[in-house]
Amino acid sequence: MLKKRIIPCLDIKNGRTVKGVNFVDIKDAGDPIELAKKYVKDGADELIFLDITATLEDRKTLISLVEKIAEEINIPFTVGGGISSVEDALALIKAGADKVSINSSAVKNPQLIVDLKERFGSQFVVVAIDTKSVDGRGKVFTKGGTYETRWETLQWAKEVEELGAGEILLTSMNSDGTKGGFDIDITKKVSELVNIPVIASGGAGKVKHFEEVFTKTQASAGLAASIFHFGEIPIPRLKEALKTNNILVR
Numbered sequence: 001m002l003k004k005r006i007i008p009c010l011d012i013k014n015g016r017t018v019k020g021v022n023f024v025d026i027k028d029a030g031d032p033i034e035l036a037k038k039y040v041k042d043g044a045d046e047l048i049f050l051d052i053t054a055t056l057e058d059r060k061t062l063i064s065l066v067e068k069i070a071e072e073i074n075i076p077f078t079v080g081g082g083i084s085s086v087e088d089a090l091a092l093i094k095a096g097a098d099k100v101s102i103n104s105s106a107v108k109n110p111q112l113i114v115d116l117k118e119r120f121g122s123q124f125v126v127v128a129i130d131t132k133s134v135d136g137r138g139k140v141f142t143k144g145g146t147y148e149t150r151w152e153t154l155q156w157a158k159e160v161e162e163l164g165a166g167e168i169l170l171t172s173m174n175s176d177g178t179k180g181g182f183d184i185d186i187t188k189k190v191s192e193l194v195n196i197p198v199i200a201s202g203g204a205g206k207v208k209h210f211e212e213v214f215t216k217t218q219a220s221a222g223l224a225a226s227i228f229h230f231g232e233i234p235i236p237r238l239k240e241a242l243k244t245n246n247i248l249v250r
Contacts, residue, residue, distance in 0.1 A: 003248040004214050005045035005221035006235055007199060008228045010035060012051045012081070015065055017229060029229040036069045039228065042235040045250045047073060048169070048199075048223065050101065050128075051081025053144065063095050070096020078126055078169075084108075086115050093120070101169055103128040104142035107149050107156070110163055117164030126199075127165040129156060131186055132173040138186050145173050153186060154193055161194045168194065169223070172202035177226065179205025182213040191218035199223050207233060207241045214247050 010017050010032045017029040029035075032049070039047055049069060051062055066079050079092050080101025089100045106113055106127050116125045130141045131153040138153030151159075157168055170190055172183030182203045191198040197220035200213045204224035213219050227233045239249045 002220060003250045004219075004242070005199075005250055006043075006210075006238060007046045007048055007221050007223045008035070008039045008044050008235070009048045009050060009201070009223050009225045010069075011225060012049060012062065012065065013053050015062065029226060032065065033068055033072060035229060037072050039235065040073045040075055043239060044075060044228075044235055045221070046076040046078065048078045048101065049080070049097075051079075053081075063091060066092060066095040066097060080126070080128055080169075084112070086112075086119050089116055089120065089124075099124050099126050099167075101126040101128045103130065104147075106160065106165075107140065107142050107151065110159070113160060113163040113165055117166075122164050122166035122196075125165050126167045126169055127160040128169040128171065129153060129160075129190075130171050130173055131183075133186075138189075141173060154189055157190045157194055161196050165196060167197045167199065169199045169201060170219075171223075175203030176201075178203055179227065181205065181209040182217075182219075182222070184212060184216050187213060187219050188217040191220075197221065205232075207238055210238060210242060211245055211247060214242070 017032045017035055076098045078099040078101050079097040083100050083102050084105040092100055130145050131138045132141055140149045140151040140153055140156045175183045180203055182200045187200045199221040200219040201223040210222045213222055242249050
């Protein structure tokens with residue numbers, strides 16, 4: 001059994017780490033460089049950086065900030081936001097990213113997944129799926145959760161795997177920022193459907209939420225933001241609790 005990963009997420013807006021609830025009500029959560037350094041020290045397995053307004057503002061990811069963070073950390077670093085070409089991804093690799101996360105651009109141009117895989121390898125390509133329950137069905141949303149696409153979540157998850165994605169970052173918009181727990185239902189369905197790692201995102205508020213997502217689904221990683229940013233659940237304490245409950249973590 002592969003060991004589970006604990007991943008903090010830096011949602012970036014105007015160069016600052018922010019956090020919202022259900023993709024709205026955005027609040028400041030601190031300096032991203034200082035937070036990144038803290039997470040390395042705390043034993044985070046990876047770090048994800050998402051420039052959450054890049055697509056809406058029709059611009060590229062904040063390269064200079066990516067460079068500054070990459071200089072300070074020695075764990076796998078995934079960067080997303082505003083990536084629409086192989087050239088964009090190459091610029092981020094040069095800035096220090098180990099993987100890129102694409103969302104809106106993948107839905108708009110699925111060939112991008114193929115192109116990135118062929119250039120860099122599937123392990124480099126993370127497809128972020130923002131999912132929301134609409135009339136009882138999981139639907140895929142893009143543009144920072146503002147646009148409902150034609151895709152159903154399970155259908156799109158299978159499609160991105162077939163196109164060459166190496167990993168899926170699955171965020172439940174219904175659970176995001178609520179601290180009420182991960183969306184076990186959609187995470188279970190997606191993680192059982194595909195044969196690539198799935199990162200569960202959205203809703204972590206307690207240690208037991210990580211225990212649930214790792215025992216009730218096949219998610220390979222649990223992502224959280226505000227509970228780590230504001231020190232509500234320190235990563236060392238979380239990992240110790242998971243180990244105590246016989247959940248293998250890195």
